[in-house]
Amino acid sequence: MRRATLLIVLCLGLALTQIPCADTPANAATVNIRLGATDGYAIMPDGTAVYGFGWADLTRVSKKRIYNNKGKAQFIGPLIEVYEGDDVYITMTNLGMVMRPDLDDSHTIHWHGFRNQIPIYDGVPEPSIAVPVGRDFVYYYKPLDPGTYMYHCHFEPVEHIQMGMVGVLIVRPALEKTLKKRKFVFNDTATEFDREFLVFVSEIDPVAHHDIESVQEPDWTDYKAGYWVLNGRAYPDTMAPASALPYQPFNSRIQANAGEKVLLRFMNLGFEQHPLQLLGIPMKVVGMDAQPLKGLNGEDLSVWKSTIYIGAGKTFDVIFQAPNTPGEYPFYNRNYCKQRDGPVGVGGMLTSVVVHSPRTLPGQRAVNE
Amino acid sequence: MIRSKDSGLLPGMCLVALAVMFLSGSSWGAAFDLWAKDAYISTPDGNSIYIWGLTDSAANRAQLPAPTLVVQQGDTVNITLHNDLAEPVSLVFPGQDVVSSGGVAGLLAQEAPAAGGTVTYQFAAGSPGTYMYHSGTNVHKQVHMGIYGVIIVRPADWSPTNKTAYGAGTDTEFDREHLLITGELDPDLHWAVEMGEDYDIRAFKARYWTVNGRCFPDTLLPDNAAYLPNQPYGALIMCKPDERVLLRYVGVGMQNHVLHPHGNHTRVIAQDGQLLKGPAGEDLSTLNFTVLLGTGQTVDQIYIWSGLGYTPSNPIPTRIPGLKNLVIMDPTLYSGSPYLGVKGDLPVGTTSLNEVGEYYFMLHAHEELQITNWGAFPGGLMTLITVYPPDYPL
Numbered sequence: 001m002r003r004a005t006l007l008i009v010l011c012l013g014l015a016l017t018q019i020p021c022a023d024t025p026a027n028a029a030t031v032n033i034r035l036g037a038t039d040g041y042a043i044m045p046d047g048t049a050v051y052g053f054g055w056a057d058l059t060r061v062s063k064k065r066i067y068n069n070k071g072k073a074q075f076i077g078p079l080i081e082v083y084e085g086d087d088v089y090i091t092m093t094n095l096g097m098v099m100r101p102d103l104d105d106s107h108t109i110h111w112h113g114f115r116n117q118i119p120i121y122d123g124v125p126e127p128s129i130a131v132p133v134g135r136d137f138v139y140y141y142k143p144l145d146p147g148t149y150m151y152h153c154h155f156e157p158v159e160h161i162q163m164g165m166v167g168v169l170i171v172r173p174a175l176e177k178t179l180k181k182r183k184f185v186f187n188d189t190a191t192e193f194d195r196e197f198l199v200f201v202s203e204i205d206p207v208a209h210h211d212i213e214s215v216q217e218p219d220w221t222d223y224k225a226g227y228w229v230l231n232g233r234a235y236p237d238t239m240a241p242a243s244a245l246p247y248q249p250f251n252s253r254i255q256a257n258a259g260e261k262v263l264l265r266f267m268n269l270g271f272e273q274h275p276l277q278l279l280g281i282p283m284k285v286v287g288m289d290a291q292p293l294k295g296l297n298g299e300d301l302s303v304w305k306s307t308i309y310i311g312a313g314k315t316f317d318v319i320f321q322a323p324n325t326p327g328e329y330p331f332y333n334r335n336y337c338k339q340r341d342g343p344v345g346v347g348g349m350l351t352s353v354v355v356h357s358p359r360t361l362p363g364q365r366a367v368n369e
Numbered sequence: 370m371i372r373s374k375d376s377g378l379l380p381g382m383c384l385v386a387l388a389v390m391f392l393s394g395s396s397w398g399a400a401f402d403l404w405a406k407d408a409y410i411s412t413p414d415g416n417s418i419y420i421w422g423l424t425d426s427a428a429n430r431a432q433l434p435a436p437t438l439v440v441q442q443g444d445t446v447n448i449t450l451h452n453d454l455a456e457p458v459s460l461v462f463p464g465q466d467v468v469s470s471g472g473v474a475g476l477l478a479q480e481a482p483a484a485g486g487t488v489t490y491q492f493a494a495g496s497p498g499t500y501m502y503h504s505g506t507n508v509h510k511q512v513h514m515g516i517y518g519v520i521i522v523r524p525a526d527w528s529p530t531n532k533t534a535y536g537a538g539t540d541t542e543f544d545r546e547h548l549l550i551t552g553e554l555d556p557d558l559h560w561a562v563e564m565g566e567d568y569d570i571r572a573f574k575a576r577y578w579t580v581n582g583r584c585f586p587d588t589l590l591p592d593n594a595a596y597l598p599n600q601p602y603g604a605l606i607m608c609k610p611d612e613r614v615l616l617r618y619v620g621v622g623m624q625n626h627v628l629h630p631h632g633n634h635t636r637v638i639a640q641d642g643q644l645l646k647g648p649a650g651e652d653l654s655t656l657n658f659t660v661l662l663g664t665g666q667t668v669d670q671i672y673i674w675s676g677l678g679y680t681p682s683n684p685i686p687t688r689i690p691g692l693k694n695l696v697i698m699d700p701t702l703y704s705g706s707p708y709l710g711v712k713g714d715l716p717v718g719t720t721s722l723n724e725v726g727e728y729y730f731m732l733h734a735h736e737e738l739q740i741t742n743w744g745a746f747p748g749g750l751m752t753l754i755t756v757y758p759p760d761y762p763l
Contacts, residue, residue: 089687106696113658115633116675119728120685120707122631126747127702127729129695137695138687142677158737158746219744220737221576271736273625273661288655289634295652296540311627313659313735 031088033080034058036066037107037131037153037165038095040073040247042204044227045234045347050204051099051213052164053153058093071098074247075232076200077167079367080151084174088141096133099213106130109139110154111169112269112313113290123154130155146173146186147290148265148315150200158220162208164232166269168198170367171290185263185317186292193263193319195364197254200231201310201333201349202270223271228338228348231368235339235350242368250368252351254331256322258358266308266316275334277307278320278353287317307334322355329353399444399494404451405458405481405516406431408599412577412584414742418556419563420515420599421454432599433582434550434621435502435518442525444494448502452481458516461505463665464642465492465520478505497524497535498642499617499667501550509570513555514562515582517621519548522642534615534669535644540652543615543671547606551662551734551750552579552622556743575624578739578749580604585733585740585751604752606672606732609759610709614672620662626739629659632730632754635670642667659735674730674756681708692716702729702753710758728756 036056041049054073058066082088094107108130110123119128121139131137153165175187185191203225208218230238231250238252256262264283268274286293286302293301308316323329332339333349340348403423408430410418422431440446446465450472452458459478461467469479472488481488500520504511524536534541553575561568580588581602588604590597608614616635618628634656639645645653660668679685685707689695692714697703700720705713710726723729733740734750742748757763 087686110631112629113634116677117632118677118679118685118707118709119703119730120689122730124631124731125696126698126731127753129689129697129703132694132696135690135694137690140685140687156746158741161737220741220746221574221744223738269735271738273627289658291634291656293655295654297652299647299651299653301653301655309661311625311659311661311735312737313627313629314657314661 029086031082031086032059032091033089034061034066034091034093035078035109036069036093036095038070038073039097039099040071040075042075042164042232042248043237043245044204045237048206050206050209050227052209053097053160054164055167056095066093067095070095072247073164074249075164076202076250077151077165079198079250080167080169081172081367082143082170083172083177084143084146086143088143090139090141091136092131092139093136094131094133100215102215104133105160106132106155107153107160107165108155109151111139111141112150112152113315114141114143114149115145125155143171145290146171147287148267148317149290150267150269150315152269159212161269162205162223162271163212166200166202168200168265168267170265183263185287185319188292191286191292191317191319192261194260195256196263196265196367197252198231198250198368199252199264199266199276200250201229201266201268201274201276202232203228203272203338225270225272225338228333228340230349230351235347238351252331254351254353255356255361256353257356257361258322258324258326260322262320262322262353264318264320266310266318268310268312268314270312273309273311274338274349275307275309276331276349277334278329278331280329281320281323281353282306283308283318283320285316285318289315322353326355326357329355399440399446401425401436401438401446401448402451403435403448404429404453406453408432410582410600411587411597412554412742413587413748414745416556416577416743418554418559418577420559421511421562422515422599423518427451430599431515432601433515434552434602435516437518437548437602438502438520439523440494440520441523441527442494442497445491446494447489447491449487449489450481452483452486454483456483457481457486457506458511459488459505460490460502462490462492462500462502462520464496464498464500465494467492475506477508480506494522496642497522498639498644499619499669500642501619501621501665501667503621510562510568512621513553513558513570513573513623517550517552519550519617519619521548521617535639539644539646540654541615541638541644541669541671542613544612545608546615546617547604548581548602548617548619549604549628549732549752550581550619550621551626551628552582553577553624554579573623575739576743578734580750580752584742585748588752606752606754607757607763608674608754609757609761609763611673611675614754616670616672618660618662618668618670620664620666623664625664626662626750627659627735628662628732628750629735630672630730630732630754632674632728632756633672634658635660635672637668637670639669640666672754674754676709679708681711709756710760725758725761727758727761730754730756
């Protein structure tokens, strides 16, 4: 019994040393992450539990307990946050599915936008490999370009992406290690900000998800979105606390003190194009597709917008300055048809930016907090 | 392995257009005759779809897309349209200043009357770049039916040994170029035209998506494949590490398309045939991992894959599990080894299409229902970028 306890402590200890340390960036040279591919449910405001496939964060889970997370996918997937120059090892374990034990689909991880990638780490099964149920594969990356990326499964991507196997990947600039306690998008002090929030847009076709839950094959050309979500949630859950939906841990409560600079990381892995509008506060687009908006000779190509039109597969880094007047500024999908939850009611891709008077909020300790 | 007959020139270049250019006396003669006709095209799931299109010979059926016309800056381009269809047809040339002769007046352009009518269009190829041309009559029907193609205007200082998209000093040098024309197909609307029934564009519902008139995996097949007689243009991109590959995206359909190449970003250098440089030569190009190609737009970009430097003597830092702990597709494009130019073990009985250890990267629409053939993955708006080992005779 004591030996078992010691083994458990050792395993946990090993797991703890593998946590990517976003809080202590100088130490995060080698980053070990474990993701589990499995199924689960996302809850919509009308009470519908939508079946999906997704990722569970197994980084802090001991090897013995990995398969206890079958069926516990989160939507959207775990946030991966690393520094440029890090040696990043992502172990992907295919846990299998609870609701579809018949489905022996493999999974992969595709880091969307990783430059000069080689096929073995690119996650496309046809020119490389895929990971079967019950097996692991270690993907390695050494990111050189700071910015906002996404990751997703590329096995039968039309199905697996729509079912929810998507997540956010942030590469932080080395500048944050030299100018400590300050935050930047790129190695450029002009891209400094105080708080950052995720704006991950996508849609859910509830009929297709229900088909797959019921062992039916959807016709993907009949795709018809029924829910529109920000970070995996639809309004009013976009404004609920992070803990309100345990398997949808990212809300969209964008909050800042007056005068602070706020970074919005826009990402789209849906099947539609979306215009996101912030009412009352101009936004400056400083980055696109994990690259600073600069010409070949350093020309400043940043632009001011009130609406960000984002296509599937793109990301934007957008900074706004919280106005001096505290208040609530609506932030929503300007295609008003997408502010719905199901057939009735206001919902969908809708949230607001809440500006407090100066020094109300403490410093942000984590992305999206 | 399957590869297109690519001599390094623009794949899909209209051979007749090229012949006209070299035979017409001046080095870049630019007179073309095109016939509007019908044909059937194939989809990989066995469907056969009735189309309208253009062809460069009175004896042929239509081809999808229309012949690619390559001209040079400064050319006076003359295009005579001969109409073998049962309704009037015309052509419009976005980005060009066109004068017409012959034909009858239509809504958007001078038309060639049905069943044998002709009309001639003339314009000066002013600015280098990538342009489209398509029907200007009943456009909601005729463009979707397939009357569309591309015009490429080479810069005035073009030479095969100094290839640029927009001229010297524009940072648009390239080693290889490829054309990717995106489109959609609603088979029910094509059926309505074939049967002479009402064509209601409000009922438009795409079931197939195409690159150069073909659905994946036919996009990988050679140009002028005998078994795709009316779809002569492939879309397989082939290159080597560090080469500058010019990709010309052309959005002829009714939907915007978001196009994402794996392997690296692209540098977008021009849109709609306009170089992205400011009045004082400021560089306005951007690096993109996904390009939103609007309907009616063209986007030129440069793709360069340089790799990460891994070789058997500088190995990857992870251990690849044994074959029994992996899933490998059958057939596969995998060589069995993670290294460029190296082949390794594959499960017994697996068919590998990998020739010499080349790398394959998908280039595809990211609204992923569009990479299906009527809902079945893989298909649709997708092709591959093949990176060959440096010593391969490409």
